[in-house]
Amino acid sequence: MGRAGTCNSSRRIGSRRSSLGGSVAKRYEPAVVEAKWQRRWEANKTFKAVDCSEKPKYYVLDMFPYPSGAGLHVGHPEGYTATDIVSRYKRMRGYNVLHPMGWDAFGLPTEQYAIQTGQHPADITQRNIDTFRRQLKMLGFSYDWDREISTIDPGYYKWTQWIFLQLHKMGLAYVDEVPVNWCPALGTVLANEEVIDGRSERGNHPVYRKPMRQWILRITKYADRLLEDLEDLDWPESVKEMQRNWIGRSVGTEVRFAIEGHPGEGISVFTTRADTLFGATYMVLAPEHPLIDTIVTDTCRRAVLEYRAAAVQKSDIERTDLIREKTGVSTGAYAINPANGQTIPIWVADYVLASYGTGAIMAVPGHDQRDWEFARKYRLPVVEVVRGGNLDDGAYAGDGPHVNSSFIDGLNVEEAIDAMNEWLEARQLGRRKVTYRLRDWVFSRQRYWGEPFPVIYLEDGTIRALDESALPVELPQEDSVKPSGTGESPLANLTEWVDTVDPETGRPARRETNTMPNWAGSCWYFLRYIDPHNDDVLVSPEKERYWMPVDLYVGGVEHAVLHLLYARFWHKVLYDLGVVHTKEPFKKLVNQGMILGLSYADNRGALVPADFVVHRDGGHFHRETGEPLTELPAKMSKSLKNVINPDDVVKKYGADTLRAYEMFMGPLEASKAWDTKGVEGVYRFLLRVWRLVHGWDRNAGAGKADTLLRVRHQTIKKVTHDIEAFRFNTAIAQLMIYVNEMYKAPHLSAEDLEVLTLLLSPIAPHICEECWERLGHTESLAYHPWPEYVEAYTLEEMASYGIQVNGKVRGQLEVPAGTPKHQVLEQAKAHHNVARYLAGKQVVKEIFVPGKLVSLVVR
RNA sequence: GCGAGAGUGGUGGAAUUGGUAGACGCGCUGGACUCAGAAUCCAGUGGGCAAUAUGCCUGUGGGGGUUCAAAUCCCCCCUCUCGCACCA
Known part of the structure; x- marks a missing residue:
């Protein structure tokens, strides 16, 4: 399907008179609608979270991204859409929702790229962040952008360094000459967790053991607590088990x-x-x-x-x-x-x-x-x-x-x-x-692009932790970063920065040239969102008490051990310090599955890049050899040419379609393959919703019977329960059923359409805001009360019984709901096809499942 | 090797206090509309046998079992994915 074709077609249909009657309908243009509502939400600060309000709070957290140069990939919006749906749903349910976003911005790849290209990591990072922010805003996530944080911001890492000072004071940070995982190719030391089968997790380079002077955090002291407190967490059992194994008591x-x-x-x-x-x-x-x-x-x-x-x-x-x-x-x-x-x-x-x-x-x-x-x-x-x-x-x-x-x-x-x-x-x-199998945490990296340690070395070798008043210890502003050549951090050569004086004695001293690992900033970022601009404390106790713990945390399984264990460790330290009031930071954890691309294999099992595949007659063939290929899911990769870029999808179908499709693909936790045809199916669904609302004539249905009462209430019930249980795929399926019914209905009431709009709005917010406006509302639906259902209205009038004879279904029976057992049995036995199987036999057992089936056992 | 999870139509997936398997979407087939195509709308679609129908057989990785009834519970086996892996 051509890009132009999609749009033209919708214009033609849209401009026709709807079969439902009414005025000339407006065409669905996602780009226009989405830009309009994104502007309006931003201008009105619609999603601003209010500290310490009277409302019950709900803290929904995404694992914040590392802003890589590649930009957002289709995996990101999956978890982010899930949390956004929950955030929007909870707001409509009367909760004060904290839903923030920020950047895990220090990192090795940026430093390496900076060295290669002669740029400064800060410049590269800033550009990457701008791209990520633009892409996230394009998807319409309801973040409170006033709380945006970045781990590279000195105002942020001041507090990362502050936590390190507390760790040091508590005897939880020490220096030791230990054999560490030395990776010559990366020119740095890696944590055990970053080494897989003797090779670096990043880059797959060989790793050797080498004794080096390192900062080490005494996580083993917390091993038992980290193990015990897993019990009460609402986390996937697999993640808890991985952590138990990692601790290895x-x-x-x-x-x-x-x-x-x-x-x-x-x-x-x-x-x-x-x-x-x-x-x-x-x-x-x-x-x-x-x-x-x-x-x-x-x-x-x-x-x-x-x-x-x-x-x-x-x-x-x-x-x-x-x-x-x-x-x-x-x-x-x-x-x-x-x-x-x-x-x-x-x-x-x-x-x-x-x-x-x-x-x-x-x-x-x-x-x-x-x-x-x-x-x-x-x-x-x-x-x-x-x-x-x-x-x-x-x-x-x-x-x-x-x-x-x-x-x-x-x-x-x-x-x-x-x-x-x-x-x-x-x-x-x-x-x-x-x-314990768990080892103390090697906390030094020989890098420039990380948080400096607030530590100096005196001439006699004494280690001196700086006073809190000296924070933040900022990275030196260099034009570019060059490797030290010795295996030390690039900071080692920057003598102007390294050479300093001991503030207590005034004698010469040298700064620590190692920096902290990537994990440091992500160990506590969820606390800073609560009070992002506070210069006096890490987080105000009052606000911390209101917002913590995180009620829902969504991210990839790749962080099942590393990030989640380190963050729990720091949180327990902060708990011991009285900075936080909960032992555990994340109440409920959900892992989203990976989104795979489609790929094609020949009969030897070799994968064929997408540009060598021809599709015809419902099959897939090799462009050159003509041999038939089988379709199968595989990781998206440049070499297979099966990478889906969210920018392209939004351009063609809009953000609402991307969001809804990613939720419709399957269960959130499962790995799923991207299917362009499936995206179009979801786009068609939104188009149907649009036409329903924009082609609707308020007067046509006035005073007529409420024909959709039952399916409407069934839909409210199912969508509500499904969102609560993170089953977004089946929630969307129910909305599709509802829309299909609406197309068949003789007329529609305002309530029919309003319920549809409200229920769909967490999933596809832009189109729903536009529909809501079309239905005559002037306020955003973001805080409109969620529809309620009446159980009695959800019940079917007729009960459909399957009639089994000796375990096989032999007939169907429609009776009014609530028909008593003896009458159902009587009619079941009289059913002409069932009667054939009863003839000449004796019924020895009758099973009656109300509203579902009758099972007769004959001999 | 150890641990965890998963195998359902052509396809993504629904349905698990055991109760009419295949919701919804994709694809496919047919029809309506159109000069025509696209789009849209409607209908059908697990496989097989039938064509009298409210019909029969079969079917949730394979094989056994429990039960009136099993995708769901139990036993054995196969395959795949993920994690850990000389942890004493």
């Missing part, structure tokens, strides 16, 4: 092993299976373990050092690639098993992780598959201590009676763990302990 025992010939030393290990201590036949230290140098024997020293050097240099990807084949070397030293006094060899192997537990393990090859594989390879003894498996085939990790284990023989695993723990604790050889 593990209850076990720390056991201390003495080392032969080193009376002062010992090796602590963490185990969840203390009951298998009698089966510990060797120990393994991680290559980074500090005791290696002390205990290694002279004959083994060289091999161990070589092994360690090789292991430390490996990237994570190389380490994990070697999952199948475990390697290690003996230290020559021996430990003493505290349970039975036996000497057992100490090995070094990189299958033991330095960063988990104590960085050392007791190896129980009989009952741990990893230890079993290692023992096999290096011919270490395997001892069975729990009966139930065959140790020639592999380790046995199941339950069973203990053997070869002295005082715990015969006990099952659970009892044996308790018994062993008591035994160890009584002799002070070990103690119960909880370990």
Whole structure:
């Protein structure tokens, strides 16, 4: 369908007399209508949220976007439309709605682009933000734009830095020289969460371990609270489960092993299976373990050092690639098993992780598959201590009676763990302990385009956190950003900025040149929307108490762990400081699914770019080879030429169509493929609505019967419930049914059309405002009360029964609603087709489901 | 390997306290309107058998089971998606 064709056709139809009678109707021009209402909403500040009003509040939050150079993609409007529908619906329901938008504007890609092009990141970011803002306004979202914030604004990051100072004061921020994920290609250090399979999440570059001086946040101190408080959140179970797994709480025992010939030393290990201590036949230290140098024997020293050097240099990807084949070397030293006094060899192997537990393990090859594989390879003894498996085939990790284990023989695993723990604790050889998979959060980045740390280093190496009065510590205004070349931040070369003086002593000092990671600004932005221009406090306590918590938070699953865990952590810190009054920031969380593009595969499964596909006879064929192709959803990508740009869709069909289509595609949480034909279907629906309203003659239906009473009330009921439950696709389907009925009706009342307009308005606000005006209203419908339904009016007059005989439907029966059971049964049995199946049989059971069906069992 | 979720027409998806499977949209077919096309409006559309009709059979990834009745509950299997992955 040509662009011009769409518009011309609507003009022709629109200019004709409607079959419903009435005056010459105006043509539907989305561009005109949408611009008109967007101007009016902006001029009237229609969506301004009032702080601390009498009305009940409702806080609807979108995950604010990173303003990339590519602009908005069709995935953004999905979640944003969903929250906008809820916002508009809640306003009509009498709520004071806070629905803000802002920019997560610091970020690595912008910095890299700035370096490549010799521009300043701030300039690029500002242009990107302008594009995003224009696109969001074009879609008619009901944001309170007076509350717009940006994480790069010094007035904003002043408070990000302020929170850091509080973290520092509370002992939750510390500096450490730790092996970090060093990515040479990006020239920076990454958090564990930004490394996937040993490669950088951004750019897919290899990542190596390198010790560096870093700021680290003690998130592990909050591990238990982060875990426990998940319980009460109205979040998708999958997200909660991911967070639980990420925190990885593990209850076990720390056991201390003495080392032969080193009376002062010992090796602590963490185990969840203390009951298998009698089966510990060797120990393994991680290559980074500090005791290696002390205990290694002279004959083994060289091999161990070589092994360690090789292991430390490996990237994570190389380490994990070697999952199948475990390697290690003996230290020559021996430990003493505290349970039975036996000497057992100490090995070094990189299958033991330095960063988990104590960085050392007791190896129980009989009952741990990893230890079993290692023992096999290096011919270490395997001892069975729990009966139930065959140790020639592999380790046995199941339950069973203990053997070869002295005082715990015969006990099952659970009892044996308790018994062993008591035994160890009584002799002070070990103690119960909880370990987490969660690590402290490496909080430094070697970048320019991030929040500077409010920290200086004195000449003697002392770290001094600046006073709050020194905030914000602003980024230096440079014309362009150049890499330092040393792996340090580009800030390191800007000596005028770096060299400073200690405000307390007046002595020379150097600023911290690392900056904060992207997550910092997004950890608390939802608080700043509440009080965006306050220079004295992060957020006024009064306003915080009114607006928090966020009632609804919508965003992509990609933030299931990172952003949401960090934000919860900071929120708990702010809670402890008394800045906020809720333990958790986000009451309800909804993840929108991904929007995929259509793509085409040939019979080998290879994807064919869209410009090589010809559509004819209802099939899809390769332009050059002519071979038939199958259609399937795939991620939108430049190479497949299947990227849908929201600007183009709005230009052709309008924002209302884009909004309604994205909601109509399917359930919000599901991944769905974009279908241009589907967009046209939704456009046609809006066109039908438009013609209904604009072709309507108020006098034609006056005083006539209310023929649409039932379907109207059914529609109010269904749309209301569906919006409450985030089922926008079925809400739209019901509105389509209603419109179809309206086209069949002999005449329409003002109420018929007003209800339609109001119910559709959260989804397609521009066209509905225009229709509302056409129906004679002078005020915006944004705060008009939501239609109410009367349950009695929704009920059908006639009940349609399906009649089953032995479970198969044999007939239909229409009776007045409320017909008593015995009458329905009587008529059902008399049904001529049903009677055929009853003839000569005996009815042994009659089931009656009121209003639905009759089921007869015959023998 | 572990954990979570999902498999329904040509197609996106409806329907789950078990109660007439396929709402609504797309596509397709037919009709109205038109010189014609586009658009619009109306009707039909899971598959098969029928053409006497208010008809029969079959059908929600596959196979079993419970039940008068299963997309929905139970068991086994297959496929796909997502997350985690040497976490002791």
